[in-house]
Amino acid sequence: MRIGAIEAGGTKFVCGIGNENGEILERVSFPTERPEVTLANVIAYFRDKEVEAIGIGSFGPIDIDPSSPTYGYVTTTPKPGWGNYPFLPELRKAFDVPFGWDTDVNAAALGEATWGAAAGLDSCLYYTIGTGVGVGVYAEGKLVHGLVHPEGGHVLTRRHPEDTYEGFCPYHGDCLEGMAAGPALEGRWKVKGSELGVDHKAWEIEAFYIGQAVAGAVLLMSPKRVILGGGVMHQMQLFPLIREQVRKNLNGYVSAEAVLAGIDAYIVPPGLGDNAGLSGSLALGLRALEASAK
C-alpha cells in the first residue's frame, strides 16, 4: 500500500510516501512559499508516485467542517497568499484519490494513537509546545473538530507567584501559549530556552503552567494518554516536573492508577519523535482510504 502524506507547516512542507504499517518509505522537504509555488512543488512530488490516498496535516487556522463551502481552505492566516486559500480543493484538482484533511496537531494525535505513544488507545491529547502551543484531541476513536477545531493552547492558567512576565499572546496576554511557548521563555529570561541550564528556575515555572493546563484537560476530557511534543519539550527535565504539577493539581481526585502511580507512562514524549507530523498525515490518509472503501 502506498499512501501520500503532507506535513504542511508554516515554515516548511514535508511530503512523503508511507504504508499501512506507518513506515515512511521516502520523503522530501521544502520551504513554505506562496501557495501557488508550494502546491506546484507538492503536485510535482506526488505526480508519478501512484498513491492510493493522501493525508494532510496543516498549519492553520483551517476549515475542517465537511459541510462548509470553504472546507479544505486555510482561513485567516496573515501568511502571504495563504489567507482564504483553497488548499485541499486545489490538490483535489490534481489527484483523484481520497484525501484526509485536519490540523497539524490533530494529525499528530492520530499518528501517535495509531503507531506511537498512544498506540491502541482510543483517546489521547497531543500538545505541541514550541513557537506556539497547539493541542490535538482524539476521543472515543475520533479526532475532535466541533465548531472550528480545538485551540487548547490558549486556555488561561493561574500565574506562578514568582513570575512577573506579562505574556506575549496578542489575544490573551498571559494564557498558556503566552506564558509557556518558546517566546515566553525568551521574553522572561532574556535568553533562548535552549541556553538555560537544566536546573534553572525557568523549568519549574514552565512546568507550573503546562502542568496546570494538562490537569485541566485531564479533568475535562479524561484522555487515556497525554503526549507532550514540540521544541520546548526537547528539554526532558520538564517531564518529571510537569507530572508533579499535574498530580498536585488533581490532588487525588481522579483516582485512576494512570494518573497516580502510573503517571510516568501517562504523560509522555511523542513515540514517533520527529516523524510525528508526517506519520500523523500518513494516518489521516490511511483513514481516508478506509472510509472511501466502506
Added chain:
Amino acid sequence: MRIGAIEAGGTKFVCGIGNENGEILERVSFPTERPEVTLANVIAYFRDKEVEAIGIGSFGPIDIDPSSPTYGYVTTTPKPGWGNYPFLPELRKAFDVPFGWDTDVNAAALGEATWGAAAGLDSCLYYTIGTGVGVGVYAEGKLVHGLVHPEGGHVLTRRHPEDTYEGFCPYHGDCLEGMAAGPALEGRWKVKGSELGVDHKAWEIEAFYIGQAVAGAVLLMSPKRVILGGGVMHQMQLFPLIREQVRKNLNGYVSAEAVLAGIDAYIVPPGLGDNAGLSGSLALGLRALEASAK
C-alpha cells in the same frame, strides 16, 4: 417503542418509560436508599412494563469502561452501601434487555443532543451547576469516557480580584466547583443563592468563574453548543453575564460566528428543562437498543 429510563441521583431516583421521539409516557420517583432497597423499587417498577431497553444515567463516580471487571459499578462513593456496588450487573440479572449506562451528566448531554438544546448537533457540553459542578461531554457524535469519565467541574480558575472566599472543594479548595457550586454562594454570602437579589454582586462573581471555565472548555473541545443547567442556573440573570465573560476570555481568538454575534444561541439553558435527566437516560436506552440491533 417502549424504552425504560432511570435517572439515578444521589438523593432520588426517577424511573420512567419513553419512546423514540423522546416522549416520556409515565414516571415515578422515590428517595435513594441503600442499594438493595432502591434496586428492589426499580425492579418492581419495570417488572411488567415490557421495555425493549433500559438507559441509566447515574450519580458517581461510576465505572463506564466496558473492558473493566467492575463495569457498571458505582465505585468510591461514601453513600452507605453504594461503594463498589454492582448497580448495572444487578439490573441485568432482572431484565434481559440492552442497557445503556453512563454518568448523569453524560446522559443529560446526550438527551440535549438528541431532543433538546443541541438537537441535531454532533457535539455539546452539558454543565450542571448545583450542589456540585458536573460536565457531560459529547463530541463527534459520541459521549466521551476516556480514562474514567470527564470531571470538568474541578478545573482551576483564576480568582476574582474582589473575592476572598476560600472555596469548599475538599480536594482543590478553590476549583470551579469550590467557587461556583451552590454551597460556595452560601459560603461566600452567608445566605442561600436563591435569597440573593438578581442585581447582587454575587452573580457577577459567579459568572466570572463559570465564564472562565466555559471559555477554557470551548478552546479545548470546540463544542457546537454549551448548555448550562442545574439549580444555580435557574438564576437566569447569569446567562448574559456568563456569555460576556466567555467573550471577554476568548477575546476574538475563536472567530466562529457562534461565539461572537451568535453567542446568545450558543450558551443556553437546557432545552429539556427538568426532563433533561430522565430524557438523557431514555436516549441512552435508545442508543443501546440501536447498538444491539446492529
